Amino acid sequence: MDFGKAFSFVFEDEDWIKKIGVGGLMSLIPIVGWYVVLGWGVEITKRVINDEAEILPEWNDFGEYLARGFMVSLIAFVYLLPFLLVQSCSLTPFLFKNANEVVYAITSFVTICFGCFFVFYLIAVFMLLPAAISKYVVSGNFGSAFKLREIFNIVKENLGNYGLVLLGGIVAGAVSTLGVVACGIGVLFTSVYSVAINGHLWGQSYKISSNGVPSSPPEPLPSAD
Numbered sequence: 001m002d003f004g005k006a007f008s009f010v011f012e013d014e015d016w017i018k019k020i021g022v023g024g025l026m027s028l029i030p031i032v033g034w035y036v037v038l039g040w041g042v043e044i045t046k047r048v049i050n051d052e053a054e055i056l057p058e059w060n061d062f063g064e065y066l067a068r069g070f071m072v073s074l075i076a077f078v079y080l081l082p083f084l085l086v087q088s089c090s091l092t093p094f095l096f097k098n099a100n101e102v103v104y105a106i107t108s109f110v111t112i113c114f115g116c117f118f119v120f121y122l123i124a125v126f127m128l129l130p131a132a133i134s135k136y137v138v139s140g141n142f143g144s145a146f147k148l149r150e151i152f153n154i155v156k157e158n159l160g161n162y163g164l165v166l167l168g169g170i171v172a173g174a175v176s177t178l179g180v181v182a183c184g185i186g187v188l189f190t191s192v193y194s195v196a197i198n199g200h201l202w203g204q205s206y207k208i209s210s211n212g213v214p215s216s217p218p219e220p221l222p223s224a225d
Helices: 005-012 016-026 033-049 062-095 101-139 142-146 148-157 159-180 187-209
Strands: none
Touching (some): 005 016, 033 062, 062 142, 101 148, 101 159, 101 187, 148 159, 148 187, 159 187
8 A cells, every 4th residue: 555645646636726725615515515525535535446547536526525425424424323322321320420339330330341342443443434435435335335244354354454544544634633723724624635635545445455456437326416
């Protein structure tokens, strides 16, 4: 995997300032803005997998990007749902605060145990999600993102690469926060750059796991119509 390429490819596009800038403005649209940006990032994943010449997309298909972004967000939500449910139950000890000490101690202990388990669960999820999302991108089929045995095997057989994807996502997140330094507004543009980094890493990792062979043209992804 060319780890550095995921961070530099954006600047190889002659119109990168315009494309990142439009993305930053797009993210200001209430509710749907970040779905569109995420869908744009998924387009990068598809282009990397298919070895397309122009990797950084134009903003010329709002509806398709919106649909993709929503579907990818839904995939991530389903994978994270067990964590979210347990997290919502983490307040249980406070409900028993006025109960006897034994009940409070037991509920606190159970909550801590679940918390430790879900640290590992989150690491696993963020290793699996890039492969799951890439399978959706290639097939255009929402259900393909939940073929857990296939996805698990892809990650297991390419553990080093998906470990780099996880690391890259952490670094991209740190890059995203740098925009806060630029009077806050800069975060809009560094966040879009972060989405582009992740999209490239997802595409690289899936392409390598598929033996480097470009995928056949994928079925049309769900449109917003």
